[in-house]
Each structure stands twice: as structure tokens, then as C-alpha cells.
Amino acid sequence: MIKLYQKKYWKYSLRIDKMESSTKDCKIIRWQVTIFMLYFWLYHSVSGQIHYSILEEIRKDSAIANIADDLGLDNKQLSSRKLRIVSRAAERYFYINKNNGNLHVKDRIDREALCGAEASCLLTFDAVVENPFNNFKIKIEIQDINDNAPLFFKDKTVFEIIEFTGKGTKFALQSAEDPDIGSNSVQTYKLSDNQHFTLTENIRIDGSKYPELVLEKPLDRETQDIHELILTALDGGNPIRSGTTLLCIIVIDANDNAPIFTQDMYKVTLKENIQVNSTVIMINATDNDDGVNAQITYSLMKTSGNINHTGIFQINPNSGEIKVNRNLDFEIRKNYELSVEAKDGGGLVAHCKVLVEVIDVNDNAPEISITSLSSPIPEDSAPGTMIALIEVHDQDSGDNADVDCIILQDVAFALLSLDTYYRLVLKTGVDREKAPSYNITIIATDRGSPPLSATRVLTLDISDVNDNPPIFAKSSYVAHVPENNLPGASVFSIQASDPDTGDNAKIIYSISSTITETPSTTSYLSINIETGVLYAQRSFDYEQNKEFIIEVTASDNGSPSLSSNVTLFIHIVDQNDNAPKILYPSPDTSGSVVFEMVPFVSEPGSLLTKVVAVDADSGHNSWLSYHFAQVSDQNHFVISERTGEIRTSRIFQEKDMLNYKIVVMVKDNGHPALSATATLSLIIADDFQQVVPKLSNKQKDVEMQSNLQLYLVIGLAIISLLFIITVMVAIIFKCKQPKPLPAFSSLTTNLYPPIDPRTFSMYSDGSLPLPYSYNMCVALDPADGDFAYMNPSGNIPVENLIDADNTEQGTECFPEASLSAEQVMNLPARQGPQTYFMKH
Numbered sequence: 159m160i161k162l163y164q165k166k167y168w169k170y171s172l173r174i175d176k177m178e179s180s181t182k183d184c185k186i187i188r189w190q191v192t193i194f195m196l197y198f199w200l201y202h203s204v205s206g207q208i209h210y211s212i213l214e215e216i217r218k219d220s221a222i223a224n225i226a227d228d229l230g231l232d233n234k235q236l237s238s239r240k241l242r243i244v245s246r247a248a249e250r251y252f253y254i255n256k257n258n259g260n261l262h263v264k265d266r267i268d269r270e271a272l273c274g275a276e277a278s279c280l281l282t283f284d285a286v287v288e289n290p291f292n293n294f295k296i297k298i299e300i301q302d303i304n305d306n307a308p309l310f311f312k313d314k315t316v317f318e319i320i321e322f323t324g325k326g327t328k329f330a331l332q333s334a335e336d337p338d339i340g341s342n343s344v345q346t347y348k349l350s351d352n353q354h355f356t357l358t359e360n361i362r363i364d365g366s367k368y369p370e371l372v373l374e375k376p377l378d379r380e381t382q383d384i385h386e387l388i389l390t391a392l393d394g395g396n397p398i399r400s401g402t403t404l405l406c407i408i409v410i411d412a413n414d415n416a417p418i419f420t421q422d423m424y425k426v427t428l429k430e431n432i433q434v435n436s437t438v439i440m441i442n443a444t445d446n447d448d449g450v451n452a453q454i455t456y457s458l459m460k461t462s463g464n465i466n467h468t469g470i471f472q473i474n475p476n477s478g479e480i481k482v483n484r485n486l487d488f489e490i491r492k493n494y495e496l497s498v499e500a501k502d503g504g505g506l507v508a509h510c511k512v513l514v515e516v517i518d519v520n521d522n523a524p525e526i527s528i529t530s531l532s533s534p535i536p537e538d539s540a541p542g543t544m545i546a547l548i549e550v551h552d553q554d555s556g557d558n559a560d561v562d563c564i565i566l567q568d569v570a571f572a573l574l575s576l577d578t579y580y581r582l583v584l585k586t587g588v589d590r591e592k593a594p595s596y597n598i599t600i601i602a603t604d605r606g607s608p609p610l611s612a613t614r615v616l617t618l619d620i621s622d623v624n625d626n627p628p629i630f631a632k633s634s635y636v637a638h639v640p641e642n643n644l645p646g647a648s649v650f651s652i653q654a655s656d657p658d659t660g661d662n663a664k665i666i667y668s669i670s671s672t673i674t675e676t677p678s679t680t681s682y683l684s685i686n687i688e689t690g691v692l693y694a695q696r697s698f699d700y701e702q703n704k705e706f707i708i709e710v711t712a713s714d715n716g717s718p719s720l721s722s723n724v725t726l727f728i729h730i731v732d733q734n735d736n737a738p739k740i741l742y743p744s745p746d747t748s749g750s751v752v753f754e755m756v757p758f759v760s761e762p763g764s765l766l767t768k769v770v771a772v773d774a775d776s777g778h779n780s781w782l783s784y785h786f787a788q789v790s791d792q793n794h795f796v797i798s799e800r801t802g803e804i805r806t807s808r809i810f811q812e813k814d815m816l817n818y819k820i821v822v823m824v825k826d827n828g829h830p831a832l833s834a835t836a837t838l839s840l841i842i843a844d845d846f847q848q849v850v851p852k853l854s855n856k857q858k859d860v861e862m863q864s865n866l867q868l869y870l871v872i873g874l875a876i877i878s879l880l881f882i883i884t885v886m887v888a889i890i891f892k893c894k895q896p897k898p899l900p901a902f903s904s905l906t907t908n909l910y911p912p913i914d915p916r917t918f919s920m921y922s923d924g925s926l927p928l929p930y931s932y933n934m935c936v937a938l939d940p941a942d943g944d945f946a947y948m949n950p951s952g953n954i955p956v957e958n959l960i961d962a963d964n965t966e967q968g969t970e971c972f973p974e975a976s977l978s979a980e981q982v983m984n985l986p987a988r989q990g991p992q993t994y995f996m997k998h
Contacts, residue, residue: 207295208285210261214269214300219262222252222298225285226259229294233259238289243296244529244549245283252283252298269300270337277339284578288530291544293579304342304395308334310403311460315389317371317407318505320414321379328358329371329416330509332459334391334401341394350388355407357389362511363423371405379409413451413504417443424512430488431519438471441478443500443508450503459497459509471496471514480512488518489553520558520606525551526614529579534619537590545571545618546582550602558606566599571618573600582616590620591657624662624716628654630724637692640731641700649683649692652726654712662716665690670711670723683708683728692726700732701774734828736774738782740836743769753839760806766795769802769836771824781827787835788821795840797822804838816842 208228226233231241236256243249253264273279279300284293315332336343347369349357354375359367369389377385385407392400419441426439445452456478458471471494472483480496494514501507530547552559563573563580572585582598596618603611630652637650656663667690669683683706684693690712706728713721739745754767773780784802789795794814796807804820818840825833 207297209297209299211299211301212263212267213303214267215303215305216263216267218265222261222263224259225254225261225296229285229287231259231287233257239287240289240530241285241287243283244286244293246551248281248283248296248298251281254285267300269302270306272300275337275339286529286547286579288544288547291547291576291581293577302339302342304338304393304397304399306337306342307399308336308344308391308393308401310334310389310391310401312403314404314406317405318410318413319373319377319407320504321377321409323373323377323414325373325376327373329373330507331369331371331389331405332403332509333366333368334403336391336393336399336401338393338395343393344391345394346392348390348392350390352385352387354385355387364511364513368509377409383409385409408505410505413447413502413506415446415451415502416506417445417454417500417502417508419443419498419500419508419510422510424510425515426512427515427517428482428486429517429519430486431521432482432486434482434485436482438480438482438514439512441473441480441498441510441512443478443510445502445506447502447504451506453503454500455502457499457501459499470494473498486516488516488555489522492516518555518558520554520604520608520610522553522558523610523612524561524602524604525553526563526600526602526612527551528614528616531616533617534621535584535588536623537588537620538623538625539584539588541584541586543584544581545584546616548573548580548582548600548614550578550580552604554604554606558604560605561602562605563600563602566601569596569598571596571598588620590622590659591626593620595619622659622662624658624714624718624720626657626662627720627722628656628665628712628714629722630654630712632724634725634727636727636729638729638731639694639698641698641733642735643694643697645694645696647694649694649728650726652685652690652692652710652724654690654722654724656714658714658716662714664715666713666715668711668713669708671709682706685710698730700730700776701736704730706730732776732779734775734779734826734830734832736779737832738771738773738824738826738834740824740834741770741772743836743838745836753841756806756810756840756842758810758842758844760810762806762808764806766804766806766840767838768804769797769822769824769838771802771834771836773826775826775828779826779828783825783827785823785825786820787823788819790815790818790820794818795820810842814842818842 208225210222212222226236226241231239236259241254241256241259243252243254249264251263251265251267253262254260255262269279272281279302281298281300283296283298285296286293310332312332317329319329331347334344334347344367347357347359347367349355349369349371354373354377356372356374358370358372360370361367369391371387385405387405387407388402389405390400390402392398420443424439424441428438441456443454443456445454455475456473457475458473458480470482470484470486471480473480478498478500480498493516496512496514498510498512499507500510527549528546529549532545535543535545548563550561550563552561561578563575565571565573570584570586570588572583574581574583582600588596596616598616598618600614600616601611602614603609631654635650635652639649643649652667654665654667656665666687667685668687669680669685682695682698682703684695685691686693690710708726708728709723710726711721711723713719756766760766769784771782771784773782782802783799784797785799786795786797791814794807794810795804795818797804802822802824804822820838820840822836822838823833824836825831
């Protein structure tokens with residue numbers, strides 16, 4: 159039977175009666191559907207519930223109704239909306255077909271096992287859907303069928319009746335019990351045919367019937383001392399079921415009064431936490447007889463209704479005091495029906511019922527169940543997103559079963575109540591970088607006295623979303639790299655951090671742009687995309703590039719990718735890799751004689767000349783110092799360590815030598831220090847005529863030494879060649895025919911070539927061979943660098959020479975001029991140190 163009710167303002171009822179009858183081969187199910195609809199004017203909000211009614215013992219997998227249609231749900235959305243039953247009891251007996259929304263029977267349903275003798279047997283559960291969330295109360299009423307026959311607890315009942323018992327005396331008999339209810343329960347009793355007894359039925363206060371045996375004809379023990387009758391109990395089902403018991407009546411003498419209880423039925427209420435051995439009730443029965451026939455004994459009778467609870471209660475057989483023998487539990491059983499028998503000494507009995515009602519106490523803490531949980535939670539989830547569906551259940555009843563649920567911590571989550579369910583939703587946004595997970599403590603407290611509570615801890619993980627770009631520790635970085643580094647060497651390591659995780663935190667580095675104007679920056683630097691380490695592609699040269707400014711981009715691997723930039727300043731550190739370069743005297747005048755003419759009358763401290771040098775390095779590496787590396791007589795000259803100026807230290811005398819060779823070393827301040835040398839020749843003379851003979855002799859010495867070396871090399875080569883030829887000839891002749899070796903005296907005359915007569919001119923008295931060509935460059939200031947390139951040429955008249963006195967300050971370089979020795983000697987004398995470059 160199915161009923162659909164809409165509470166408050168409208169009611170829709172649907173009733174389906176299903177009757178099942180069984181035969182040997184098949185079952186025929188007949189459905190009767192009666193639909194009544196009554197609509198009221200909708201003025202307020204409407205809430206409702208669905209009420210179905212079915213027969214017990216319905217066949218497994220039988221369809222009860224289409225719950226999706228009754229709830230107004232689309233069958234296509236049943237799977238996505240997760241239509242399901244939420245109930246511990248109902249899930250055992252019912253299930254929903256998610257393809258068509260039909261509600262089916264899952265297991266055998268026995269109304270008597272579920273509800274016992276209760277008039278109404280209801281199974282209540284929730285049908286829950288999500289997206290959006292909603293729940294519906296479903297009530298299924300289990301209708302009774304006549305599946306149980308009446309049953310007497312005893313198959314045989316023995317009575318003892320005094321033989322002179324008067325006509326019309328009634329004897330209470332044991333009632334038959336039928337777990338079915340209504341018309342399917344016991345309706346009438348029938349007694350087998352006999353001459354002495356008839357049967358009547360009485361009704362107790364609770365409406366139950368019990369039989370009484372009525373004596374219609376006096377008994378005669380001498381005629382028949384035992385009477386056996388069959389008592390039959392019939393129910394009102396279709397077909398009718400019955401149960402029988404044998405009544406064995408023994409005829410005895412005396413005892414003509416049966417015990418009588420003060421009440422036919424006793425009612426008592428007990429709290430479920432009553433102590434064991436506590437008194438429940440004291441019952442009392444009286445007997446008008448005397449002696450043994452008036453002595454009453456009490457006992458608890460076993461019946462089909464209390465057979466499963468034997469031992470919970472006990473009765474004192476003498477006093478009739480009933481006590482609790484075991485702990486009671488309201489959640490297991492709420493009511494007990496005890497059948498008490500009072501029997502006197504003569505064998506007469508009386509019966510009464512004791513109804514025990516158990517009162518609930520708050521002895522069960524709430525139970526918290528998580529029926530749906532979404533974890534991990536994306537950190538970009540919007541407030542209001544449902545995270546979990548929580549069911550709170552308390553086995554107690556009344557206020558003891560009313561539960562309040564809260565979250566202990568002040569977190570970003572909230573609980574929203576919905577009947578016996580709570581929805582855990584996001585209250586505010588979450589950030590995985592601040593809190594990667596939450597431990598939420600949910601406390602459910604009932605309203606009992608004292609209240610009981612339960613705790614459930616939920617661990618909710620927050621999943622990462624790429625919402626953080628890579629972050630550099632600094633806004634800019636500065637690196638110092640020495641020049642002349644090895645290609646491929648690590649220059650600098652730049653690191654960025656990303657608070658995200660997984661691929662969202664995987665960083666890729668790249669050089670996005672170069673701020674310097676050097677177009678070849680990318681050819682100098684490269685970066686490891688994974689580690690952020692910068693490498694030099696080739697060696698740096700401080701003298702070419704002193705600084706690189708690049709912009710490095712760090713991009714994560716998220717989708718979409720986030721990035722950030724940072725500026726890196728790479729300063730090239732200078733190394734001492736350049737030796738000083740001497741500008742004066744010029745190193746390009748190789749092969750020429752560089753000399754300075756110093757007046758003989760120079761005062762101490764007079765500036766003779768100045769060595770000028772530069773260094774391409776910078777800083778300390780370019781600090782230069784000047785030192786004498788070699789000097790003919792160091793007592794006459796001093797050099798400034800910082801400026802390179804060469805000055806006289808004392809006055810020259812006639813006995814002093816007039817030609818000084820000075821080698822000046824220029825050293826930088828690097829580590830290790832690099833140096834360069836310059837050679838100067840200082841000639842002490844007051845005029846140029848004194849200089850020329852000295853220069854001529856010096857040139858002759860140089861030419862003679864050079865020619866002598868050449869001759870020695872040629873001679874050695876000729877001697878070696880002749881020796882080899884001689885040895886080869888000797889070997890050849892010795893192999894063919896032995897002959898005496900030729901005398902070496904014939905070879906000695908040709909060992910050396912004739913001497914060139916010109917070499918003797920190098921050892922002349924020092925006069926220059928005339929005519930000869932000279933190119934002269936005169937410097938007024940010794941600090942200036944004067945360069946002259948000399949080539950032999952024809953004779954130039956002496957008038958073509960330009961006097962340095964007629965020029966501006968600086969250096970006058972005469973073009974190639976041919977001077978004879980007399981012409982050179984006739985040049986006018988000059989005051990102060992003078993510099994000359996000559997080549998012949």
C-alpha cells in the first residue's frame with residue numbers, strides 16, 4: 159500500500175494495495191490502486207513526505223514504486239545527482255535502481271521481527287540527492303499478512319479440579335499467541351466436544367482475548383478421574399490458521415476456591431539504567447481456602463511473546479516480588495509483557511499480566527557519519543562550496559536524540575543544518591600556501607541530561623592552483639666575474655622560489671633581454687633552464703666589455719604559466735693580463751740607436767729624459783713604477799719611481815765616461831707583476847760634433863760584430879758540409895777498391911772562405927765612411943717621443959737641415975737627409991739634453 163502525503167496545505171495520497179497469494183508453481187500479485195487528490199490554496203511554503211505501504215514477505219526484487227517520478231526527478235540525472243537511500247535499517251531491505259528510479263525490495267521483510275505486536279509498523283529513511291543537495295523523508299508501512307498460525311506455548315496443560323466443583327465454575331486457560339495483528343491475530347477459540355465443559359471468551363483491558371473453561375456438569379472422580387480436551391485457537395486470516403493444545407483435567411477432591419489477583423493487569427515503567435536486582439513491582443493474589451489450599455506460589459510463565467527475554471526478570475515464588483535480573487536497554491526493547499501464574503496448594507491457578515514500559519535515558523552518544531566527502535579541495539574553490547555531507551544519529555529518543563553539531567576551531571569552514579544532516583561548506587577562500595591542510599574537529603552534542611557528545615576529526619587537504627608567480631629573493635643581483643675565465647665556467651647562480659607545488663612550482667629560467675648595448679651578450683652568456691646557473695660561453699675581456707646587464711625571466715610550469723623578471727649586473731673584474739706599453743722611447747725604433755745628449759755642465763737634479771708608459775689594465779693593475787734595470791754607472795743618475803723622469807745625481811767630471819747605457823724597467827702593480835724595458839744611451843757632450851765620432855765608432859762595432867757572426871756561421875756550415883762529403887767519398891771508395899785516404903792537407907787550405915776586406919773598415923780609427931746617409935730627429939723636450947725612419951738616399955745639402963732652434967717647441971724630424979761626416983760635425987751645438995736617432 160503506497161501513500162503520498164503533502165503536509166500543511168495540500169495532500170496527495172496514493173494507495174496501492176498488493177495482495178499476494180502463493181501456489182505451488184507461481185505467485186499472483188494483484189495491485190489495486192486508488193488515487194485521491196485534494197488541493198488547497200497555496201499561501202505558504204509546502205513541505206511533504208512520501209508514504210508507501212507494502213505487504214510483508216513481499217518477494218525479493220519486487221518493485222514498490224518509481225520513487226524518481228514521485229520525487230519529480232529526471233531519470234537521466236539519477237546517476238549524476240547520486241540518488242540513494244541513507245538509513246542503516248532501510249539499506250538492508252530496500253534499494254533504488256539508478257537506471258529507472260524504481261524502489262525495490264532487497265531482502266525478506268518480516269513485520270513481526272521488525273515491529274512485533276505494534277499496531278503500526280513503519281520503516282522511515284531518507285532519499286538523498288546532490289547537485290543541488292536535497293533529502294526527502296520516505297515512510298514505508300509494512301502491512302501484516304496472515305503468515306503466522308496461533309501458537310500455544312504448552313502443547314499440554316494439566317488442570318486439577320475438585321470433584322464437587324459447582325456448575326458454572328470457570329477456569330482460566332492459557333491464551334494462544336499470534337505475532338500477526340488485527341484480523342490475522344487470534345480471533346476465537348474452540349473446544350472439542352465433551353459432556354462436562356464449555357468454552358467462553360473474555361476480553362482484557364488491552365483488548366486481548368483469553369479463553370475460560372466453564373464446568374457445565376458436575377464431575378465424578380469415581381466415574382472418570384481424567385478428562386482430555388483439545389483447545390483450538392483460530393485467527394481471522396484468509397485462509398484461516400489455527401493452533402491447538404491438549405487440556406488434561408484431573409479430578410481431585412476438596413479445594414474449591416482458586417486464587418484471585420487484585421488486578422488482571424499491572425503496568426509499571428522503568429528507566430533503562432535501573433540497577434540489576436532492583437524491585438519492579440510487587441503483585442498479590444488471594445485464596446479463600448484454608449491451609450494448604452490457600453498457600454499460593456507465584457511463577458513467570460513462558461510465552462511466545464517473552465521467550466526471547468527469559469531471564470531478564472525474576473519473581474519471588476512466595477512474595478510475588480518481581481525484580482530486574484539483567485540490564486535493560488531501551489534501544490533493544492521498549493516494552494515487556496510478563497505472564498504471572500498464581501497457584502494454590504490445591505492446584506488451582508490464576509493468571510495476570512504485568513506490562514513493563516522501559517523509559518529512555520541518555521546513555522548513547524551521538525554518532526557522526528560522513529556520507530559524502532570531497533577532498534582534496536582546490537584552493538580556488540568559491541565560498542559556499544559543499545565539502546562534505548555529514549549525518550548525525552543518536553540511538554536514544556526524544557530530547558536525548560536531538561543533536562547539535564558544531565566545528566570546534568574557527569576555520570574557513572561552516573556547518574549548515576538540514577534535518578539530521580549537516581553540510582560542511584567553505585565559509586571563506588582557502589590558500590594552500592598558507593594552510594596546505596585543515597584538521598577540522600566536529601563535535602556533536604545531544605540535548606540529554608547530562609548531555610553526551612562525540613567527536614570526529616576530518617583532514618581536508620588543499621590542492622594547489624597556479625596562483626603564485628616565481629619570486630626572486632632580490633630585486634636585482636650583482637655578480638663579479640674575473641676576466642680571462644675558462645669558457646663554460648659557472649658565472650653566477652640565480653634562484654627563484656615558487657610557493658606552489660608540483661608542476662606549478664617547477665621553474666624554467668631564461669634570458670629574456672639584455673639591457674646593455676653590446677649585441678654579442680648572448681654569445682657570452684647562457685643559462686641552465688632548470689637550475690638558473692649562468693655559464694660563460696667564452697672568455698671575458700675587461701678591456702673590451704666591463705659590464706653586462708641582462709634580464710632573467712623565471713617562468714613556472716603551471717597553466718597558465720606565471721613569470722617574473724630580475725635584473726642581473728655582471729661586472730667584469732680586471733686581471734693583470736696586459737704588460738706596460740712604453741710610449742717613449744718608442745719600441746717601434748728597433749735596430750736604431752736611441753741616445754740622449756746630456757750637457758757636460760748639467761747641474762745635479764737636471765732632467766735628462768723621461769720614460770713614458772701606459773697599461774691597458776685598470777685599478778691597481780695599471781699603477782706603474784719605474785726602475786733602473788741596468789745602468790753603466792748608477793752614481794750619476796736617478797729615476798723617479800712614479801713619473802719615470804731620469805735626472806742627474808751629481809756633476810760630471812773629465813775623468814768620467816761620456817757614454818752611458820741605461821735599461822729602464824717599467825713594472826705594474828698586478829699579481830703577478832708584468833713589466834717592460836726600454837734602453838737609453840746617454841752621451842755626455844756639450845755639442846753635436848762630439849757626439850758623431852762616438853756614434854760612428856759604435857755603429858762600426860755593431861757592424862763588425864754582426865759580420866763576424868755571419869762569417870762564423872757560414873764557415874761552420876761549409877766545414878760540416880765538407881766533412882760529410884769526405885766521409886761519403888771515403889765509404890764509396892772503400893767499398894769499390896781500397897785506396898789510401900787522401901791527405902787532409904789539401905783541404906785545409908779551403909776550410910774557410912776569404913775574408914771580406916770591408917770588414918776591416920769596422921776596425922778603423924772611428925771616422926765615418928763618406929759619403930753616407932743619415933736621418934736625424936731632434937727633440938727639444940726629452941719627455942716627447944721622437945720617431946725617425948732612416949733609409950739610405952742620395953746626398954742632401956747641409957742647407958736643407960732645419961735647426962731645432964727655429965722650430966716651435968716639440969720635435970722636428972728631418973726627412974731623409976744625407977750628411978757627410980764633415981757636415982755632421984759642423985752642426986751647431988745645443989744647450990741641454992738632446993735626443994738623436996741615427997741609422998746608417
